[in-house]
Amino acid sequence: MTSQYTLQHRIQNLEEATCHEERLYKILDVFMDFYPVTNAYLFRYSPLGFLGEGIISLSSAGMVHIGDIRDDIRSLPIISSAINEKKAKYCSGIEYLKQTSSKYITSSGVNSLVVVPICYRSVIIGYICSNEFVREAAIDEKLLSSLTLYGKEVGKFFEKFDNVEDPQNLSKRELEVMRRIAWGESIKEMADSMQISELTVKQYVKTAIKKLGVQNRSHAIGELFRRGIIT
Structure with a gap:
């Protein structure tokens, strides 16, 4: 079992990564190095639609992009529980079959799953799964307590890069609004929290969509994730 100090030290070393995708790769690489797993899947999570979207997976075979995996986590009790309680969860045997779907059964020998939520402040922004x-x-x-800690430390790591902004595109306020949308906040919640009118919030959303050259707010969030501007 790794100590919190050692874990924090290794995560600090992730800052040596030169791009967003390399950071994601290293997060899984460190995860597999520290814990008794032989594969790892990284997902982003949006409470807007309870959507879990695959980003990358890592195993002895290398890294694979898994953007084709999209789930309503309400249909996956083990993942839903980990996100709602903000704690790592594990299931095996018959519970594995009950709490997952067939797409998570990658071979006949797979009958267990661990889910580690990634906490950004009080918000879940993603999760890591391992089934081998x-x-x-x-x-x-x-071990589950240590895995929960890993998710929190990864969230703190992302926080250091969350102020990345493309000065040719979104203003600070536009970026903040789009980030809050990704967290699942409503127009009213954003207006109250940011102390501006709902009309102003809607205007920020409209101009952000226009600047990004996308069709709607969901497309805008996806584009910001892709560029690594929000995590």
Whole structure:
């Protein structure tokens, strides 16, 4: 079991990554190095529609883009539970079959899943899943607590890069509004929190969509994720 200090030190080293995609790769690489898993899937999460979207997976075979995986996490109890409670969760055997879908059964030997939510402040922005483990690995409460900590430390790591802004595109306020949309906040919640009118919030959304050259707010959020401007 790794100490919190060692874990934080390794995550700080992720800052050496030169681009957004390399950071994502290293997050899974460190995860597999520290914990008794032999694969890892990274997903982004949006409470707007309860949507989990695949980003990349890592295994001994290398890195694979998994953008074709999209799930309403309400149909996956193990993932929904991890997100709602902000804690790493594990299931195996018959519970694995009950709490996942067939797309997560990648081979006949797979019958377990661990889910680690990535916490950005009080918001869940993504999660890591693993369904292949080191032989005789013990997934106990101590390990789950450490996995929960990993998700929180990754969230803190993302926070350092969350002020990335393309000066040729969105203003600071436009970027803040789009980020809050990604978190699932309503127009009214944003207006109250930012102390501006709902009309002003809608105007920020409209101008952000226009500047990004997209069709709607969902497309805009996806584009900002793709560019690494929000995480």
